[in-house]
Amino acid sequence: MTGHPCFMYNDEIISDHPPEDTVPIQALRYGTGCFETMRSEAGCTVPAGVPFLFDHLHRMYDAIRYLTGIPDLQAIANCPPKESWVDNVKRIKSHANLQHKLCLVRFQVWIEDQNGFYIDSEPNIHRLIEIRAFNDTGGPIDLCYVPHQTISSKSRPAQLKLSNMLHYRDAFRTARSIGAHDAILQNSDGYLAETAIANLFWYKNGTVFTPSEETNILPGITRNRLLEAFRKEGIPCSEGTYTPDALEQADVAWITNSLREITPVRSISGIFPRRDPVPNQKQESSQKDATKTKQPAAHVIKRYQHHPFLHRVYELYQQVKYSTDVQ
Structure with missing residues (x-):
């Protein structure tokens, strides 16, 4: 048995028992937290303007169960129902006058318990919602290989x-230190896994490829929904273990996450691709008249029209993300 601790916070002794809303001790010691990052779109009819919001909430609540060790979250006094997050996003956007802007939305949860390594039957859950205007500058992006591995x-x-x-x-x-936008991680066996902030896809000879969960990726919400859309459309998909040369020989590659959604890849450590993925101005002009009735906004043309299949990927994703059937 040990005595009561005394705490100093930012050079000031604050109390023998630190206020939990100021110093979430267990969260600091062990990283007992989870988060979700999303986008909220103006005029979007899905809940709070956030595509697949309840997919994110389901995953976050699974993380809370893992962190607390408590399967029934209703037993935790201050664990709110999922619907309350929807209402709070709306309240914050209204308060900050962000209803008509594209926004970044981040949910952050910290778990505070009294027993450290042991399961606490009455943990305290700290919640933070961050919302701010977001400028989606789009791609394409340059990736590079790094020595880091998935866990x-x-x-x-x-x-x-x-x-x-x-x-x-x-x-x-x-x-970033070597001039790339994002990093490609591999697993301990040397197979492609994911990037630092997104999931990885490529297309070759009529088939979509993406690393499987066996490579210890974080399978994103956008990744999973996009795979569902491909299969529904009868587009061949392969989730597996691949070496870097499979990606380097692709016809086209892209990454996905919930904030930037679909972003084409321009190069990988100077190897891929063999051609410039962004059409020049003359090419865009000559293609515009022939497809005027079907084209989305100009920035979408620039990001996706350089390869017909990638344009199709974008259109499929737009269809599924605005469908209330999947929210």
């Missing part, structure tokens, strides 16, 4: 967005 799902559930993500951050910083 085995034997050590922690890879499918949850937990606060312990320093390997992603370090991989991203490494890529």
